[in-house]
Amino acid sequence: MNQIRLSSRWLIGIIGILVTTVIFIIPFVFVFTMAAKDEKAAASLRFSWPENFRLWQNVADVFASRNHMLIRAFVNSGILTVCSVALMVVLGAMVAFVLDRRRSKLNPLVNGLILAGLIIPPAVVPTIWVMQTLGLFKTLVGLILIEVSYGLSFTILIMRAFVHTIPREIDEAAVVDGAGPLRLFFRVILPLLRSVIVTVIVVQSIFVFNDFQNPLYFLPGDANATVQLTLYNFQSQQRSSYNLLFTDILIITLPMLILYIFFQKQIVAGMTSGSVKG
Amino acid sequence: MSVGTDLRRANSRVGRASHPGANFAKHAYPLWFYLPAGIIFLTLFIVPTVLSFYFAFTRWTLFDSWFIGFDNFVQFFREPSLIGSLTHTLVYGVLTSGLKVVLGMLLAVALTGPVIARGYLRSVTFFPVLLSSVGVGITFKVLLDPYHGVVNGVWSAVFGGDGPGWLTDPKLALYSVIGIDVWKGLGLATLIYIAGIMAIPAEYFEAARVDGAGFxxxxxxxxxxxxxxxxSTVIVLSLIGGLRSFDLIWTTTSGGPGWASDVIASVIYKQYQAGFYGLSTAGNVVLFIVVTAIVYPLSRWLNKREAEL
Known part of the structure; x- marks a missing residue:
């Protein structure tokens, strides 16, 4: 009996390793080898180890190409991600806090809007029209606010469950000590939310940094492109140099993979928060 | 997502003694905390959604609009290139969701059991979730290249002859993109299932084993x-994602060849690019109706069944 279980443990494990390696690892290794080839070797699209290993040269070329466009794109994506996630966290936590603590006639409406934000696909052209009226179309500020409004629902949903676990006695003690609502929230509650805030920051950063559709609609144009857009434009403009295209993919993918190595626990917690309900 | 749970939670709170009193709530939890988030959300999400129900019935240049009744919708449902996108959207949503449920469950069962290298296997199946759709799309476009691609290279070596045109054959293109979508999203479904299976009390498994139950x-x-x-989480999440999906389709096939893999989201973008803003918005309204008509009743039904368990 034990022997059977022991061998099945190895059998399933080895089959699993083989299958996942072929399906998931090989595409990634392929990207890496393409990124390290010279232009001629990459053009054959074959899966082979680069004879002439020139990854670093390719990285330098990609960064230098088209007037250092990629550097500008990284700056844009950085500003976009940091600002929109920061706003989501603070504004979302404010809503989650009051929504959990206070029974008001507004609550059903707020709950309904959160649900709407999760399900409804955004109406694209009317959004552009509204942004144009407000002078926000084709501006980074406009795109930041767009990401905030699309990300708020999920943020509030995760945070409210966590706010619920903080005892109300803490609020009462703070108020007795003379804290107003702003001090109560920013000095007492927000610090207590730290672990869920880390989760929200990591998960939403991945969504915003990888977002393609919203920059495509709301921040078009080469001057202020995000990294995903430069990659997409790069593909249509330089069909011949596959090595540089894949170097670009590698550079853009790495930040999120590094994030995963450091924040694996938070990512897993955030992404599965819908499944374990209570 | 968990409408039912939220309602139940809200009801249970009604019974709670409110000893600090309503005044305390008013003082410590001011309603204006809703305002900053609310203003952004209403202006950039709710207002455009409401407006879409007007502009969908107009010919629209962004500066002027003329009310033309149902013309945009008639055109949407009459032109084969447009109406096809509706079927493709449904096929895409249902297939990606179904495949993620079945494969995610199987993988999760294998990965919660006694297996060697469990941590490695979990990490490897999950990492595509973190990749950008643009990067994944371009990579697979090259891997699936009909003449020089790696996949068809293996195909020729194993089966002989030329492999299929995964993304260039109109009959196959949509299903190939669905495959790529599952490749990218399976890790999330697996992760949710792993969390669900781990939440089952160990006593059940022990009792079953004592009774001699097999696997x-x-x-x-x-x-x-x-x-x-x-x-139910995997179904609802992947349906919402699948029905609205745009990124992968746009970066692999752009809806082609022809309109063989066009979904509603890509039609909305194409009509927007072509300057048909009214028609594009009508596509948005169709997508709105498709998503809510499927997801809302489904999630309520799933929540009800969950409560019965």
């Missing part, structure tokens, strides 16, 4: 019914 019996009588919350 199949344990799977059918314990894992399958008790991981139902995970199933």
């Amino acid at each position: 199949w019996k344990i799977f059918r009588t314990i894992i399958l019914p008790l991981s139902f919350p995970a199933t």
